[in-house]
Amino acid sequence: VADGKRVSIRDVAQAAGVSITTVSHALSGARKVAPTTRDQVLGAVERLGYRPDPLARGLRGQRSYVLGLVGDRVITTPHASAMVLGAQTAAAARGSFVAAVDAGGDTLIEAQQIRGLIEHRVDGVLYARMHHQAVTPPDLLAGTPVVLVDASTEQSSVSSIVPDEVGIAQAAVAHLAQSGHRRIGFVTTTQATPAVTGREVGYRLGLDEAGLAVEESLIQRASTATADSGRTVGRHLLERRDAPTAIFCFNDQMAMGIYQAAARACLSIPEDLSVVGVDNLALVADALDPGLTTVAIPQFAMGQWAVNRLLDLIEAPDTTPCEQVELPCPLVARGSVTRPGGA
Amino acid sequence: VADGKRVSIRDVAQAAGVSITTVSHALSGARKVAPTTRDQVLGAVERLGYRPDPLARGLRGQRSYVLGLVGDRVITTPHASAMVLGAQTAAAARGSFVAAVDAGGDTLIEAQQIRGLIEHRVDGVLYARMHHQAVTPPDLLAGTPVVLVDASTEQSSVSSIVPDEVGIAQAAVAHLAQSGHRRIGFVTTTQATPAVTGREVGYRLGLDEAGLAVEESLIQRASTATADSGRTVGRHLLERRDAPTAIFCFNDQMAMGIYQAAARACLSIPEDLSVVGVDNLALVADALDPGLTTVAIPQFAMGQWAVNRLLDLIEAPDTTPCEQVELPCPLVARGSVTRPGGA
DNA sequence: CTGAAAGCGCTTACAG
């Protein structure tokens, strides 16, 4: 198939006995082609295995059929693995291609990568963050269609998709409350991101919905959302006389710290303490013993949605609405939650 | 800069008062240009911020200046994060661009992605695996320059770079032996990959070098390299009368399982048991308590090397040697190793 | 309903 010379539109035209103009139109549907002619062309295309050269197409048509995906550690972190996959899948279904790029969190490198993307004439870019953050897309991207993934922005002119942060916490708290817990702690961070504030709102709402009062001292904040922080802050919570019987953690990493703090305090999970995380990181949630019950971020769906919206934006800039979407997140039950007292 | 019309070679030619031929040559160096002329051209290029259009360049020159990076979960796994970064950095330094693509381990999707890459005329591809595996690059890639990353092959005609698996285990065992351990267990898997066999060879070699005898029962194999497996297999090792005082684990995930098994057996790390892993996964090695001493895979360097070799291959197919490189891997000391007896 | 021709922005023989 891919041997020797690449088959060009000219070869197809010759084989079908028509002009290259007709081949082009038969393929693109840009103008009507007689059914008989069309079938001949399509037959030749099939037979020769012709695929239009995207370079030539891009040069002429001002479109490369390539989408850039730029992330801070997005593609290099397990968090967003499925997001890249979702984006690629959705793009393939619509004849585009996703080129992922990552700056590892370095703004300078990121700018360089974006320049590269633009230079290569990507049709648009997915600007993705690792955890729901408030961002302003770099000025570099000004002339390029952009959709934000797992990030939101003040600029109401750009579409974005993020997890329903409030809902995440509500689901977690509801799950715990339904299991009979009345003292539910919350381990989070002091960082000022939408993820952090949203989940706290959801935590309070969730307690309220369960008819439970918020006890401020049951909310513990660390400066980072790491296992180390979870461990430290968890210890405070668990050493108390009136320790919570369940803890909702900002993420799986902090939950891992809670497991460690529990072990130190000689508490068994879930018998003595129930734990819920957020992220559903295979490497952590599945690896913990017992497995961590956690709220999954629908990364795949976010990537898919974002690509489709971006492609709409590229193909119909005027009629494509600009939306900020919040995606509901499912709770994944493993073994870290049971009734208080281990019943 | 990126406003309105894109600046083309024609604009530069006009500004510099020369032909586009001269601009092209002044930039590429393909033929000599009078110094004065050259400076004028370069001045205009600078002033106008001209960058050749890669699409046009590719169409004419049969080169896209884009490299494909295809992985099985590579880009979507923390393991290889730095690899992508290394590849992108090296490519940027040489005027190329890396488009990463991932099939999430699905062969069909992978084939599709590769087809996309080829269709988009990538100059070559980096074929990367998650853990050092023996592979045969898909036939699809037959006509394309390829370099293997963290994968090796029988075909002596393709260059590859992999971690020095034997050296990894030797380093780990040496570190443990130097700390005074004499009974060093090995927790690994039954999978038949070069990583698995290489590390076992290195384990035996390391013991030998330390003047210690290999005790077969100290080698425990599970079917998968997960935390779960490490936990199960670790329990066997730790319940023995003559349990090892140190365990070298195939990877960080299994080491996490060993931590869990130790906790169950009421053993403290590192006082009662020293542990060494492989991978240096931030999410795990850093998150464990105490931090896990582990051997790091130089992902960044592997990505860099592979891109440079691939670019050499593309630019000078005949003079570029074909090599299978093994990269030495540094041990990263954290808190999981001490002298036996906790001294 | 279809085709000949221009042109996207470059590079590279071919001339001079």
Place this chain on the structure above:
DNA sequence: CTGAAAGCGCTTACAG
């Protein structure tokens, strides 16, 4: 040492 011209493989006005 430099330039005019062909051509990479397409798409899209422009004609008919």
